[in-house]
Amino acid sequence: MRRIDISTSGAILASLLAIVPSPASAFYFPGVAPTSYKNGDAVPLHVNHLTPADSQNDPKLRSVFSFDYYHPPFHFCKPKDGPQYIRESLGSILFGDRIQTSPFDLRMGINETCKALCPEETFSPQDAVFVNQRIYQGYDLNWLVDGLPAAQVFVEKDSDEPFYSPGFALGTVDGEEPNFNNHYDIYVDFHKAGPDQFRVVGVLVVPFSLKESRFIEEGRAECGDTAAAVALDENAETKVTFTYSVYWRENSTPFATRWDKYLHVYDPKIHWFSLVNSAVIVVFLIGMVSTILVRTLKKDIARYNRLDQLALDDFGETGGAGDDIQEDSGWKLVHGDVFRTPKNPLLLSVLIGNGAQLFMMAGLTIAFALLGFLSPSNRGALGTVVIVFYTLFGFIGGYVSSRVYKFFNGESWKLCFFYTPFALPVIVFATFFLLNLFVWGRGASGAVPFTTMLILVIIWFVISVPLSLAGSWFGFKQPVIEAPTRTNQIPRQIPPAVGYLRPFPSMALAGVLPFGAIFVELYFILKSIWFSKVYYMFGFLFICYGLMIMTSAAVTVLMIYFLLCAENYHWQWRSFFTAGASAFYVFASALLYWAKDVSFGSWTSGVLYLGYSLLLSLLFFVLTGTIGFFASWMFVIKIYRSIKVD
Numbered sequence: 001m002r003r004i005d006i007s008t009s010g011a012i013l014a015s016l017l018a019i020v021p022s023p024a025s026a027f028y029f030p031g032v033a034p035t036s037y038k039n040g041d042a043v044p045l046h047v048n049h050l051t052p053a054d055s056q057n058d059p060k061l062r063s064v065f066s067f068d069y070y071h072p073p074f075h076f077c078k079p080k081d082g083p084q085y086i087r088e089s090l091g092s093i094l095f096g097d098r099i100q101t102s103p104f105d106l107r108m109g110i111n112e113t114c115k116a117l118c119p120e121e122t123f124s125p126q127d128a129v130f131v132n133q134r135i136y137q138g139y140d141l142n143w144l145v146d147g148l149p150a151a152q153v154f155v156e157k158d159s160d161e162p163f164y165s166p167g168f169a170l171g172t173v174d175g176e177e178p179n180f181n182n183h184y185d186i187y188v189d190f191h192k193a194g195p196d197q198f199r200v201v202g203v204l205v206v207p208f209s210l211k212e213s214r215f216i217e218e219g220r221a222e223c224g225d226t227a228a229a230v231a232l233d234e235n236a237e238t239k240v241t242f243t244y245s246v247y248w249r250e251n252s253t254p255f256a257t258r259w260d261k262y263l264h265v266y267d268p269k270i271h272w273f274s275l276v277n278s279a280v281i282v283v284f285l286i287g288m289v290s291t292i293l294v295r296t297l298k299k300d301i302a303r304y305n306r307l308d309q310l311a312l313d314d315f316g317e318t319g320g321a322g323d324d325i326q327e328d329s330g331w332k333l334v335h336g337d338v339f340r341t342p343k344n345p346l347l348l349s350v351l352i353g354n355g356a357q358l359f360m361m362a363g364l365t366i367a368f369a370l371l372g373f374l375s376p377s378n379r380g381a382l383g384t385v386v387i388v389f390y391t392l393f394g395f396i397g398g399y400v401s402s403r404v405y406k407f408f409n410g411e412s413w414k415l416c417f418f419y420t421p422f423a424l425p426v427i428v429f430a431t432f433f434l435l436n437l438f439v440w441g442r443g444a445s446g447a448v449p450f451t452t453m454l455i456l457v458i459i460w461f462v463i464s465v466p467l468s469l470a471g472s473w474f475g476f477k478q479p480v481i482e483a484p485t486r487t488n489q490i491p492r493q494i495p496p497a498v499g500y501l502r503p504f505p506s507m508a509l510a511g512v513l514p515f516g517a518i519f520v521e522l523y524f525i526l527k528s529i530w531f532s533k534v535y536y537m538f539g540f541l542f543i544c545y546g547l548m549i550m551t552s553a554a555v556t557v558l559m560i561y562f563l564l565c566a567e568n569y570h571w572q573w574r575s576f577f578t579a580g581a582s583a584f585y586v587f588a589s590a591l592l593y594w595a596k597d598v599s600f601g602s603w604t605s606g607v608l609y610l611g612y613s614l615l616l617s618l619l620f621f622v623l624t625g626t627i628g629f630f631a632s633w634m635f636v637i638k639i640y641r642s643i644k645v646d
């Protein structure tokens with residue numbers, strides 16, 4: 001249990017009153033109660049997994065695996081009584097954190113130089129090959145001191161503003177030769193909160209590779225100088241002494257804002273640029289759609305209704321049919337078919353139910369994050385919240401799929417009840433499980449533990465499935481949504497489609513717009529996933545999500561209007577695919593990123609990358625497809641309700 005003390009609650013209240021979330025600045029609640037240390041108190045240093053990192057000079061992604069800190073070939077010193085796992089949240093574990101205790105002995109306010117971590121370690125040639133490869137791939141060590149990540153200082157290129165980037169290098173490549181870092185200068189910034197009350201507000205690590213270091217006795221060593229670096233020999237054994245120094249520096253940053261310098265927004269300009277860009281697209285689209293809705297449709301409807309009236313009058317006066325007033329073309333002609341049950345109504349309903357569930361989850365999670373509830377100091381809060389929301393919104397999924405299925409006059413009720421909670425989760429979980437098998441197979445320790453998987457399955461089965469069934473039942477009990485026109489017995493012939501109305505061109509055209517609204521944020525999200533960095537630009541993401549919804553809806557409605565005008569009434573699947581097509585662009589952009597910024601040494605990394613990209617695209621497909629379907633559904637019902645049909 002995390003304890004929130006009075007001062008934190010006060011801070012939360014104050015922040016709640018002062019909420020003006022600006023997209024450019026990171027906003028969050030402190031989340032964890034501050035710990036105060038007395039002079040000389042032990043400050044815990046925990047170690048997390050090793051992850052591939054992007055340095056400023058080399059932004060390429062070279063691997064997607066993460067390794068346990070105590071993975072044997074690294075030979076990092078262990079605590080005397082063995083490392084212990086620190087308890088973490090579910091989201092934290094799922095996102096790869098493996099936090100353990102370490103042998104570092106940090107005492108508040110007491111500087112130390114050149115302490116030994118453990119007696120000499122011997123690297124065999126195989127270990128050397130392994131570690132050197134990780135150095136070439138640019139792996140980072142990730143430590144936590146009092147919950148705060150140990151960082152390196154980077155300087156923003158444009159503004160010369162320094163910021164902390166979590167993680168520091170396992171080694172450096174000097175020319176061709178990899179140098180292994182075996183000494184760490186740890187700079188801990190502390191803030192004096194009261195008499196003999198000190199709080200950790202910043203942690204920097206500067207690693208060194210010192211060949212001449214010698215172990216003397218427990219805790220004591222003699223450090224070499226930087227003239228000679230440790231190169232692990234791939235043909236013979238190499239002996240390495242691990243050492244560290246600690247420097248405590250007083251700082252004026254209070255505890256509440258200690259995360260600020262870590263949450264650096266790279267290139268705010270590019271976010272703003274993309275926002276403005278998408279906003280322009282949306283305004284343009286909305287303009288087009290409203291022109292069509294307001295002008296064209298109004299005209300259409302007025303004409304149709306006038307024709308009706310004329311036909312009646314004509315009939316009364318001359319007793320004959322006025323053939324000059326035959327309606328010749330347009331969407332009204334398909335009024336007897338537009339609500340005909342589409343092909344595979346069950347599959348479509350299930351997809352839409354799942355899409356609605358995703359939609360709610362994503363929206364609410366982003367909103368929560370935007371309001372600052374998912375503080376980065378609460379490791380894994382984001383992942384946990386995603387799981388909780390997804391589980392709870394099983395109800396929405398069931399309800400929506402059931403109502404849509406009823407609207408489609410579906411008959412296989414039980415199948416609809418059954419497939420809705422199973423379809424997408426089973427696909428997602430199966431993919432996740434298979435990809436994890438690869439990680440296990442690789443021997444990398446970034447694999448999600450089996451027990452965590454089991455917990456996920458149990459949560460889903462015990463909470464999500466019953467909720468979904470309850471939602472389905474509830475939706476089933478609701479009256480059917482009435483179609484405004486009756487469906488004819490005999491399906492109407494559909495004229496052959498031309499040009500951009502054919503399925504593929506229409507999808508390719510329409511899908512690019514929702515994608516355009518999100519692709520910059522998507523790039524940053526992908527990057528933070530692959531480089532295991534915190535993503536916190538939720539202000540931008542929130543706006544992008546809104547823009548994406550609007551673009552998906554607008555562009556689909558537009559397409560469906562053209563489709564109906566061309567007397568094609570198969571709008572249900574078409575609307576789903578038109579908006580969903582943006583997922584193909586998402587996948588294509590993942591491939592493009594691969595071609596440009598990724599260089600994997602092993603095919604397993606590639607499999608993992610492709611697998612997760614496909615999974616993400618699939619989820620995106622279902623999500624945007626559902627938005628497209630709902631927008632079109634409302635549109636179709638609205639326009640056919642406004643005309644008179646005899």
Ligand SMILES: *[C@@H]1O[C@H](CO)[C@@H](O)[C@H](O)[C@H]1NC(C)=O
Nearest residue numbers: 109110111246247248249250
């Ligand atoms: C510890 O080292 C830091 C950085 O070199 C220095 O600013 C500080 O005064 C030192 N503290 C003590 C107690 O010597």
